[in-house]
Amino acid sequence: MTxxxxxxxxxxxxxxxxxxxxxxAPLGKQLPHEPRPVAILSSSARLAICGQAPGTRVHASGxxxxxxxxxxxxxxxxxxxxxxxxxxxxxxxPMGFCxxxxxxxxxxxxxxxxxxxxxxxxxxxxxxxxELILAVGLxxxxxxxxxxxxxxxxxxxxxxxxxxxxxxxxxxxxxxHPSWRNNSWIKKRPWFSSELLPELRRLxxxxx
Numbered sequence: 001m002t003x004x005x006x007x008x009x010x011x012x013x014x015x016x017x018x019x020x021x022x023x024x025a026p027l028g029k030q031l032p033h034e035p036r037p038v039a040i041l042s043s044s045a046r047l048a049i050c051g052q053a054p055g056t057r058v059h060a061s062g063x064x065x066x067x068x069x070x071x072x073x074x075x076x077x078x079x080x081x082x083x084x085x086x087x088x089x090x091x092x093x094p095m096g097f098c099x100x101x102x103x104x105x106x107x108x109x110x111x112x113x114x115x116x117x118x119x120x121x122x123x124x125x126x127x128x129x130x131e132l133i134l135a136v137g138l139x140x141x142x143x144x145x146x147x148x149x150x151x152x153x154x155x156x157x158x159x160x161x162x163x164x165x166x167x168x169x170x171x172x173x174x175x176x177h178p179s180w181r182n183n184s185w186i187k188k189r190p191w192f193s194s195e196l197l198p199e200l201r202r203l204x205x206x207x208x
Contacts, residue, residue: 008126012119013041022098023112031112037097038064039160045091046129047180047207048170049073050144051136052177053096053111064092072178073136079203079208081090089208091130093123095139113138132207133170144172154185160196173200 017040022031038054049065057067064075065084074084084090096111097119103109120143124130135141140155148163150156156163156174164171176182176192186192 005126009041009043012101012126016041016097019097019118020038020114021118022112024170025114027113027117031098032101033040033059035060035098038062039089039094040064040085040087040092040095040126041048041123042087042089042091043129044088044129045208046131047089047134047204048127048130048132048138049134049136050091051092051093051094052139053108055108056099057100057159061098064094068180071179071181072077076175076178076197076200076203077134079204083208089129093120095120095137095143116143126149130170132203133172135172135174137175141174145174149174154189157192157196160199164199171203173203175200 007190016037017035018156020035023035025056036054036059038058047150051064054064055069063085064070070084074080092102094111095116096110096113097115100109103151104110133144135144141149141153141156145156145163146164148156148159150159153174153176160174164173175196176185
């Protein structure tokens with residue numbers, strides 16, 4: 001880590017923490033509450049988790065993945081909370097930094113577009129040391145994979161071996177969201193637990 005890289009990350013953290021673009025210059029409807037950006041940037045981590053957006057619990061805590069989905073993701077990865085929240089080893093860059101609010105059915109809205117448009121290019125330019133991205137969920141996969149992403153999350157995750165083979169510096173591994181709502185999805189795809197998860201754990205061990 002160089003002083004210049006460390007300062008750039010520090011400046012980005014400060015600017016993101018104070019970001020109000022989804023309130024002051026929204027793309028569409030204004031964020032329905034005060035912004036509380038949640039992300040973990042790092043000038044040394046080689047692994048980045050790139051998911052969707054904070055939910056209600058994370059919005060309240062200000063810490064990413066402090067919910068049952070986070071417990072499950074850590075289990076998938078084979079690491080504990082101490083490693084997961086060690087910013088020298090792991091970065092967390094969601095597609096939307098703030099909780100986007102709920103739709104009429106009480107489900108989380110999609111990640112706000114403002115975050116990726118404004119910040120993601122600058123963030124990943126400032127973190128060239130990232131060697132592995134875990135692309136969690138459809139929105140993250142479309143952003144990070146581009147033409148390698150399929151139309152559906154299911155098809156993209158099923159193609160994980162090809163995607164790993166075609167990506168490098170960083171390599172990208174697509175994952176479904178670790179929500180318990182996806183239990184049925186996982187049960188219908190035994191290869192996820194028998195083939196993908198062992199490779200996920202091997203890659204995590206290699207890059208942290």
